Amino acid sequence: MFEHGVRAVDRALTAGAHGLPLIGSCDWNDGYNRVGPEGRGESVWVGWFLHAVLGALAPLCGERGDAPRAARYRAERERLGTMLEQAWDGEWYRRAYFDDGTPLGSSQNDEGKIDSIAQTWAVLSGAAPRKRSERAMSAVRTHLVRRGSGVILLLSPPFDHTVLDPGYIKGYIPGIRENGGQYTHAAAWVVLALARLGSGDEAVELFHMLNPINHSRTASEVEKYMTEPYAVAGDVYDHPAHRGRGGWTWYTGSAGWMYRVGLEGILGLQRRGACFTVDPCIPSSWPTYSIEWRFGTTPYTIVVENPERRCRGVASAELDGSPADPAAIPLSDDGRPHRVRVVLGAGRDVPSGSPRTPADQAGAHPSRAPEPSAHG
Template sequence: MHATDRELVDRRHRLARLFTPPFAENGHHDPGYIKAYPPGVRENAGQYTHGCIWSIFAWAALGEADKAWELFDFFNPVGHSISPKAAEHFGVEPYVSCADVYSIGALAGRGGWTWYTGSAAWLYRAGIEALLGFGLRGDHLLVDPCIPADWPGFTMIYRHRGSEYHIQLDNPAGATRGIRDAMLDGAPVGLSGNAARIPLSDDGQQHHVHLTMGSGAPGG
């Protein structure tokens, strides 16, 4: 992952390449159809978004919140349009995920194919599952967030069949990982490693989950 960060992440243009260097059109190696793209475009060493998003999952699994959230910001199209100049260079809609971002020369940082469901779906999953830590496991919900230390917390509402779970997470100690305490409707529930393990029921009721992160938690 340190090699990934060193070789593939381009902070100037807010992107992460699929690989580097690109295959040259007149080169001896033939990896298949990706060589048909110009260097730095789409799968030929551009940011092929839905594949590159997996690095967010990897950094979050390692508990590296700063790395994971930095990449999430890079993949978020809004971040490419923070000024009129940036939006003009990005060149595509700033409110949808794009399949690719060019990575070489004057076009570096320009968006490609937009409204691509693969990249949108994986970016959504990265945010909800890898970063906010939402994990549905049968009749239990595992919550194992990886968040910036300066986040005070967050809230989620999850509808489980006919029931509704209101989840409040607090981070008073400025932790990046690890649940210290977990309560369901005022009663303590168990932990599983870094995660809170919340039993789910289809009783048509509204339930309240309160989670606290802290330095005393595993990985906190």
């Protein structure tokens, strides 16, 4: 698996005229299949994602005795961080560059001016400066979060009449699927990025907005949403004639991301090898919450107290009544019940000492995953 991973990463270590990875036939958004057909188009988003992946993979290379590869990955990560900042458009980050160097996801464009994943992954990668991360997410709030219709758009305005041809995305009706609708996979990253920045009140508000049950509370909402209230929809329409209607269900990876955003990004529970961390980002109005987690045959009860009504910051932690490091609470599958108490307050926002990206977390998870349930 490791060899497969590094081969994929090595193949991605390309650079175009702006020093960013080549987009090829597309990137995460396969509707952008005509941004770089001549082999010169570049993806800002792949740059952010690759920055996160390199940060997670370099230490693993070192642990496996491959010091030259680890050094190469660290150097490439540093170079990428510098080049990505040149994609700053003034109020948000650009999304890509066409073969001829024309920017996509820029205020210069008449359509597709802003794309959410170039902003969220600026935050999630940990590469963007704090002030620019906050400005980029402020632009997401302004241009992409539609509280009235309960959707978080992938991009805006949708492609329709522009002379630019980013790909088959332009074949969708404006406001449908990737073309300016909500693509829930990307919308979940908006919530996670807000949590990463410490905006617990807003993160949970938008998490509830994405929850399909909250689109089906009344007969009129059911009539509008038109899909199952118990399954995450991969997309939700924003076309005026179908605004708020759910799209495809049951097939989407956004369900897994919703689970991770809720459990890891908001409630703050993350397993890392033989330890776990509790670093929540919650609404300031929550006085307490608990998580019942079964690790193998062993039940863990995790109680988080918030006496100062904060969104984040861990003051102390205890395991079975003894002080514990909230960044490394030991795991033991001994079949006996364990109780963890975490108190929020003035302390480190991220107990591990540095932000952890989703790529870090994915690389650190052993094969046996937790099976938690949370109680407010």
